[in-house]
Amino acid sequence: MAADPERLPQVLFLSPKQSLERALSARFRLLKPWESTMPLDRFLAAHAAAVRAVISNPLASVDAPLIHALPSLGFVFTTSVGVDHIDLAECARRGIAVANAGTIFSRDVADYALGLLVDVLLRVSASDRYIRRGLWPVAGDFPPGRKLGGKRVGIVGLGSIGSEIAKRLEAFGCSISYFSRNKKPLFPYTYFPTVCDLAAESDVLVIACALTEETHHIIDKDVMLALGKDGIIINVGRGPLVDEAELVKHLIQGKIGGAGLDVFEHEPAVPEELFRMDNVVLSSHQAVLTIESSNDLVELAMENLEAFFSYRPLLTPVHGTT
Amino acid sequence: MESLGVLLTFPMNAYLESELARRCKLFRLWESPPERRQEFIRSNAAAIRAIVGNSHAGADADTIDALPKLEIVSSFSVGLDKVDLDKCRERGIRVTNTPDVLTEDVADLAIGLTIALLRRICVTDRFVRSGAWATQGDYRLTTRVLGCQKKLCYLENLGFGNPIKFNGKTIGIIGLGRIGMSVAKRAEAFGCPISYYSRSEKPNTGYKYYSNLLDLASNCHVLIVACPLTDETRHIVNRDVLDALGPKGVLVNIGRGPHVDEPELVAALREGRLGGAALDVYEHEPHVPEELFGMDNVVLVPHIGSATNETRDAMADLVLQNLEAHVMNKPLLTPVV
Numbered sequence: 216m217a218a219d220p221e222r223l224p225q226v227l228f229l230s231p232k233q234s235l236e237r238a239l240s241a242r243f244r245l246l247k248p249w250e251s252t253m254p255l256d257r258f259l260a261a262h263a264a265a266v267r268a269v270i271s272n273p274l275a276s277v278d279a280p281l282i283h284a285l286p287s288l289g290f291v292f293t294t295s296v297g298v299d300h301i302d303l304a305e306c307a308r309r310g311i312a313v314a315n316a317g318t319i320f321s322r323d324v325a326d327y328a329l330g331l332l333v334d335v336l337l338r339v340s341a342s343d344r345y346i347r348r349g350l351w352p353v354a355g356d357f358p359p360g361r362k363l364g365g366k367r368v369g370i371v372g373l374g375s376i377g378s379e380i381a382k383r384l385e386a387f388g389c390s391i392s393y394f395s396r397n398k399k400p401l402f403p404y405t406y407f408p409t410v411c412d413l414a415a416e417s418d419v420l421v422i423a424c425a426l427t428e429e430t431h432h433i434i435d436k437d438v439m440l441a442l443g444k445d446g447i448i449i450n451v452g453r454g455p456l457v458d459e460a461e462l463v464k465h466l467i468q469g470k471i472g473g474a475g476l477d478v479f480e481h482e483p484a485v486p487e488e489l490f491r492m493d494n495v496v497l498s499s500h501q502a503v504l505t506i507e508s509s510n511d512l513v514e515l516a517m518e519n520l521e522a523f524f525s526y527r528p529l530l531t532p533v534h535g536t537t
Numbered sequence: 538m539e540s541l542g543v544l545l546t547f548p549m550n551a552y553l554e555s556e557l558a559r560r561c562k563l564f565r566l567w568e569s570p571p572e573r574r575q576e577f578i579r580s581n582a583a584a585i586r587a588i589v590g591n592s593h594a595g596a597d598a599d600t601i602d603a604l605p606k607l608e609i610v611s612s613f614s615v616g617l618d619k620v621d622l623d624k625c626r627e628r629g630i631r632v633t634n635t636p637d638v639l640t641e642d643v644a645d646l647a648i649g650l651t652i653a654l655l656r657r658i659c660v661t662d663r664f665v666r667s668g669a670w671a672t673q674g675d676y677r678l679t680t681r682v683l684g685c686q687k688k689l690c691y692l693e694n695l696g697f698g699n700p701i702k703f704n705g706k707t708i709g710i711i712g713l714g715r716i717g718m719s720v721a722k723r724a725e726a727f728g729c730p731i732s733y734y735s736r737s738e739k740p741n742t743g744y745k746y747y748s749n750l751l752d753l754a755s756n757c758h759v760l761i762v763a764c765p766l767t768d769e770t771r772h773i774v775n776r777d778v779l780d781a782l783g784p785k786g787v788l789v790n791i792g793r794g795p796h797v798d799e800p801e802l803v804a805a806l807r808e809g810r811l812g813g814a815a816l817d818v819y820e821h822e823p824h825v826p827e828e829l830f831g832m833d834n835v836v837l838v839p840h841i842g843s844a845t846n847e848t849r850d851a852m853a854d855l856v857l858q859n860l861e862a863h864v865m866n867k868p869l870l871t872p873v874v
Contacts, residue, residue, distance in 0.1 A: 322704040326727060330658050330703075333649030337642075337845065339838055340653070340662040346837040347830045351823040357839050362847040364641045386726035387645060483670040490666045497665040498658065505656070505702040 224524050227259075227266045227285070229275035232294065238513045243268075243520065259284045268292065268520060276300040282309060290523040292516055295503070296320055296376075297453060298533050299426040314519045317531030318375040319511045320503040325379035327502035328421055328451045329387075331475030334496045335447055336361045341493040361472075364388035369417030371410055371433065372424025372452065373399050380421055392416060395424075410434065414441035419449065426453035436461040445472040451502045454480040463488050466495065477502045538864040542584035544604070546594035549613050553853035557589065561860070566594070578603045587611060587863075589856055592793075592840070593822070595619025601628065609863045611856045614843075615639060615716075617873060618766040618793060625874050632874035633859040636715060638851040639843035644719035646842045647761050647791045648727075650815035654787055654836045655701040655759075704728045709757030711750065711773065712764025713739050716791070720761055732757055735764075754781035759789060766793035774798065779805040787813040787834075791842050794820040803828050806835065817842050 226239060227246040236245055246266060248258045259266075266285055271277050271293040282288060282305050291301060291313045298315055306313050334340050337360040345357050368384050370377045370393040381391045381404060392405035394413040399406070407413035410433055414420055420442060424430055434448065434457040442448070448471065450457055459480040465471040466489070473494035479485050482500055489495050518530050541561045548554060548567060557563045562584060569577040578585070578600060586606050588596045591613040598621045601607060609631040610620055617634055625632050653659050664670055708724045710717045710733040721731045721744060732745035734753040739746070747753040750773065754760055760782050764770055774788065774797040782788060788811065790797055799820040805811035806829070813834035819825050822840055829835045843852065855871060862869050 322728070323702055326652055326703045327656055327658075330649060330652030330656055333645055334653060334658055334662075337646055337649055337841060339646075339649055339836065339841075340659045342838045342841055343653075343659045343836055344663070346825055346839055349827075351825065351839045356823075357841060357844070359844040359846050359849055360841065362642055362845040363645045383723075383726045386723045387648075388641060485665055485670065487668070490668075496658065496662050498661045499665050499670045501657075501661060501700065505700050507702040 224268065224520075225263075225266045226520065227263055227269045229269060229271050229277075232270065232272070234509055234513055235270065235294070235516055238517060239520070242517070256284060268523060270294065270516065271301065273297055273300050276302075277306070278302050279305045282306065282311065290314070290520075290529075292519050294512055294516065296324075297426060299453060301533075303533065312523065312529060313533040314523075314529045314531045315533050316503075316512060316515060319515055320508055321375040321379050323505050323508050324376045324423070324451050324502040325383055327477065327498075328376075328380050328423065328449055328475075329383050331449050331451070331477065331496050331498065332419065332421070332447065333363060335449070335473045335475045335494065336363050336366075338493060340496050365390075366418040367392070367416060368419045368421060369393065369407070369413040370404075371395075371413070371420060371422045371456075373402060373404070374423070374425075376451070377421075377423040378402065380423060389419075410438050411441045414438045414446070417442065418445065419447045422448065422450040422452045422456050424452055424456065426455055431455050432458045434458065434462075436465070439465050439471055442471065444470050447471075447473045447475070449475040451477045454478040454482060459486065466492060538861060541586055541860065541864055542581070542606075543587045543589055543860070544578070544581070544585045546588065546590040546596075549591045549593075550849050550853050552850060553589070553613065553856060556853065556857055560857075561587075575599075575603065582606065587860055589613060589860075590619060592616055592619060596625075597621055598624050601625065601630065609633070609860065611859045611863075613852055613856055616766060616793060618795075622874055630874070631863060631869060631872060633856075633869050633871045634873055635852040635855045636871055638855060639848050640715045640719050642845050642848045643716050643763075643791055643842040644723055646817060646838075647716075647720045647763070647789055648723045650789050650791070650817065650836055650838065651759055651761070651787070652703050654789070654813050654815040654834070655703050655706075657700045657833065659836055660833045705730075706758040707732060707756065709733065709747075709753045709760045710744075711735075711753070711760065711762045711796075712792070713742065713744070714763065714765075717761075717763040718742075720763055729759075750778055751781045754778045754786070755783075757782075758785065759787050761789045762792040762796045764792060764796070766795055771795050772798045774802075776801040776805070779811050782811060784809055784812050786811065787815070789815045791817050794818040794822060799826065806832060 223244045226243040248255050251258050263285055265287050267287050267289045269291050271291055273295045277291050279302050288311050293315050296316045342357045366389050368389045368391055373393040373395040394407050394410045463486045475496040477498040478500050522529050538561050543557050543561045544564045546566045564581050582604050585604050586608045588610045590596055596610045601624045607630055611633045615634050615636045704727045706729055708729045708731050713733045713735045734747045734750045803826045815836040817838050818840055859869050
């Protein structure tokens with residue numbers, strides 16, 4: 216007996232995601248505001264009064280005004296691990312459950328962090344550019360980089376992603392320490408109670424923590440000073456974890472050794488001073504993106520939505536919401 | 538060793554060169570133009586007792602023949618494909634190389650190249666540096682949300698030939714020597730199953746052995762070249778191996794350019810028969826086939842394996858220590874002949 220489309224549960228998408236739309240369209244009725252000429256608030260008033268589930272992503276905030284425009288909202292699924300774009304307190308007040316991508320991206324992000332770090336030290340992207348500009352036959356060998364083995368790496372945030380990064384770095388002969396909200400006694404790494412203390416004893420800082428009010432600009436100029444002029448910063452968390460203006464100044468003045476950045480404070484804007492530097496690697500927020508993990512995400516979204524609509528526990532609930 | 542006449546074939550390392558100049562009698566081969574080099578060698582032949590070469594310029598048969606006083610070739614490399622080892626054995630000339638000190642750097646590069654290739658790191662770096670992310674970045678929706686203008690952009694189509702997951706992919710290593718083992722150890726931390734092809738199986742590795750390179754290539758996602766270059770391994774990665782690796786497979790060459798049939802590689806990439814390649818070495822360095830410059834499923838680096846300051850210093854020290862040991866009649870540190 217085929218389900219009557221009108222009786223399928225509605226899911227509101229805040230912005231396009233074709234792979235997810237395709238997968239959900241058989242089981243849910245999708246609301247796609249971008250297909251309408253109405254401004255969003257009018258669209259929601261006209262169509263979304265009964266909407267119980269919303270698909271969000273880091274660039275589609277679920278803030279108090281949006282929540283108030285959706286009186287029946289009971290569930291938010293975000294296609295990211297980060298939830299800094301969701302007003303969790305308001306969701307908790309309204310009894311709205313939130314689920315995220317859980318740990319499905321952790322290994323891919325960890326791989327990417329390693330890739331960025333090796334790239335910065337060994338200058339993979341810089342020397343690839345050198346070859347493609349035809350310089351190798353003309354300007355000679357590319358200047359040497361810096362060895363990864365033996366480097367002291369400080370991980371900021373030893374959660375799912377941070378611990379996968381640590382595991383990989385150990386195989387490259389790095390020594391690992393970390394800063395985290397809570398000490399993690401099950402891990403054999405050295406704990407530091409502040410990021411500055413961590414930076415002072417590290418050659419590299421890898422930023423893999425969540426963005427919250429407490430962690431905004433957690434990498435500030437004091438941390439950069441403690442890290443020192445040969446220090447490397449790898450950011451696969453969120454742009455605002457790093458004081459970007461200070462980082463750019465430090466790089467220009469040679470007060471920091473280099474950086475591998477997947478995220479920026481005002482994406483997609485990237486400080487143009489970085490474009491001319493060979494000791495930085497710049498990436499367009501894609502540490503999670505692989506074909507395989509995109510498929511995994513679709514499955515996870517489906518499972519969470521089906522769980523919500525059949526009153527079963529969510530697979531990847533975010534703490535602090537129902 | 539002030540009386541040791543050393544022919545340095547290439548300005549490979551400033552520290553090494555200055556030490557040799559300070560401690561020995563140094564002859565710099567590249568200071569004469571190519572057409573005058575044989576003459577340069579001949580006119581200094583009475584003094585030259587040692588050659589320090591590298592992967593670009595070593596000690597071939599002609600050079601060895603022109604140096605009757607030659608006692609030792611101390612190579613600033615681990616690979617000795619540019620040294621005529623048979624001739625050295627014939628003449629009783631000692632040969633040393635620089636194993637172990639560069640193993641980790643090369644293994645680090647192999648993994649770094651693989652991740653850069655599969656995850657399109659160099660591509661995205663080019664994309665950002667061009668300014669295109671800021672202007673193009675797939676703006677799908679501009680909306681008003683309760684009076685505030687909000688631009689929502691979401692990169693749905695990755696547009697970079699689709700980044701591919703690295704963790705869990707099967708790695709196939711050609712040659713399980715020091716470098717091959719070091720690559721394997723790193724890849725294991727990413728949850729990658731390891732298999733290898735070698736002249737003979739190595740006991741107790743826990744890795745899957747293939748006695749046939751075509752079988753290895755057919756059964757792995759990432760094929761990494763990590764064996765020495767010899768007559769047998771020249772063009773070991775040929776058209777058949779590339780086809781076996783296939784459109785879902787990628788090649789990573791951290792060995793020597795001549796390990797791979799380069800025109801066949803370019804053709805396989807052009808025709809989509811091979812998924813991608815990350816190359817540190819080429820058949821005719823410093824020349825790289827320009828057709829590769831426009832490809833996003835290729836990473837090209839200019840023979841930078843071992844090119845870190847720390848490792849180059851360690852290699853230089855090893856060369857100097859070998860020369861010193863030779864002059865003092867002590868056992869060489871890293872002899873090959």
